[in-house]
Amino acid sequence: MSPTAVTTPKRDYRGRFAPSPSGPLHFGSLVAAVGSYLDAKVNQGKWLVRIEDIDTTRVVKNADTDILNTLQAYGLYWDESVVYQTQRLSLYQDVVTSLIDEALVYGCRCSRKQIKAIGGIYQGHCKTLNLPTEQGALRLSQKYPTTHFSDLIQGDITVNSALAYEDYIIKRSDGLFAYQLVVVIDDIEQGINRVVRGADLIEPTARQISLFKQLNKPTPEYAHLPLAVAEPGFKLSKQNYAPAISISNPKPALIDAFAFLNLPVHAQLHDLTIEQLIAWAINEFSLTKVPRIPEIQISQEQHLNSTKFIHLSK
Template sequence: MPPTATPAKPFRYRGRFAPSPTGPLHFGSLVAAVGSYLDARAHHGDWLVRIEDVDGPRTVAGAADHILRTLAGFGFEWDDEVVVQSQRLDRYHAALSRLQVDGWIYPCACSRSEIAAATTTRSIDGGLRYPGTCRAGLAPGKAARAWRLRVPDEEIRFVDRVQGETRQNPERDVGDVVLLRADGQYAYQLAVVVDDAAQGINTVVRGVDLLDSTARQLWLQRCLGLPTPVHAHLPVVVNAVGEKLSKQTLAEAVDPARGSAALAAACAFLGHPPPGELTGAPLPEFWRWAIAHWSMSRVPKARAIYPGVIAAG
């Protein structure tokens, strides 16, 4: 019998910014931080910072400290202590064990090459859709490489505060999701669901590149009996050739020395261009204006925007 969603409890707004320490903070990350921070503060709520370093091989030494110094340099103020995922592996193990006992996950022996040989169907996020090879049990002589979550062949719907109504059939569009990888690393999907619940996050504001992950996270929350946050997915920043800013696309680090000028560019990207006299204003003055004028309804619905378009406009 499918689990039912657990509604979030009506309590004080709690949002978060959760960067992965794969490199320094770039303009795309600054936009996500600004959007989540302004939405929390405009609702007189809490804003938390979480370092999502659960993917050990991608973590860059020193990047987490650099990100925190950069945020502080721009005048961000976070509530509660900074949570670091690599220090919370016991929580993910406990959640995985519960899912195993309840029958929501199963061991998978498939390698990437075997999946590629079994299907050519692409998932909604561009990878190969898992064809369910190990759902009925491991083949003789096969050993488990990973653990997968059974996803439903049904439409999951939610209303995003920016992107509007969103629908996804996880079984058809993605296939069963890996929660524990073959290399022993816990997957992002499991860690983010466990941590949002543990921290009492009831509002998630993040980049639209994660929109396609939301339905499978909603399903996982149901399986674990966890509350469902409200979501808002902001447009992502792309470079001149349409690539999302990232370490892989050689995105430049943002410099806190630019102060309110960089924050003004982020606000303009999010549909909130500040008055000219605020560019270069002291950080406290800029933040007061930005918080007072924030409205999610003004954020562009576009999935991706090149900042040069804003400058040209």
């Protein structure tokens, strides 16, 4: 089945860009920022920025400030105050406590090594042991496994059923709340109704949909943009030391991001200001124009602002 048609503006649109402050923005994260921003503005909606710093072990000092300054340099201005996950710990704990009270959470002492040894999927070993929830990891009893969902770009998605049924961790043994939990709570609290992000998050989406159902809250629409990859299966990322995009000279990379999203770029765009480029892109953008593939390979010259892309994984 083809992706859901997106032809009329979505009412009361609320979208977001949610980078982790583990380093500066690279071209792949720029594509996600631009795609989510343009979709929000095409729908006359709100575009929020959320700093996902819940995993404090990966936070780089001042990376959040650098990210926010970069977004502004590229003409991407958020509509409400920036939210930091580390400022919302009490909200997350309230939800966890509520789930514990409903007997939907249990303690687990299985290590990653132990789970890897049995194939990488947790098999519910601790579910009936009545371990204390005050220490160790906490797992959510999966009541609404999701194996299929519809994506506005990628179409009908089927995920690994074993993962869909797995009781996954919502609070780690080191006391940190898990991404799968906090991203859903944040989207609920901020009223997010469409999530536009990279295709590397397609599989986690199934668990997030399940948690929305578990919490009896509306599920956002999802649109997963193709990933920018240096070679098949090797995405640009901070962990892979992808080079940072320029703050002082944003125009070339911004135009490259437009080309990546299949906008009809042309040479005259280089004569426009950043504000004019954004206005042009809003007029041209549509989710229906985005390539319906999970990856697009960029040439080695991409970081020198080449707009030549190789479409992969049809």
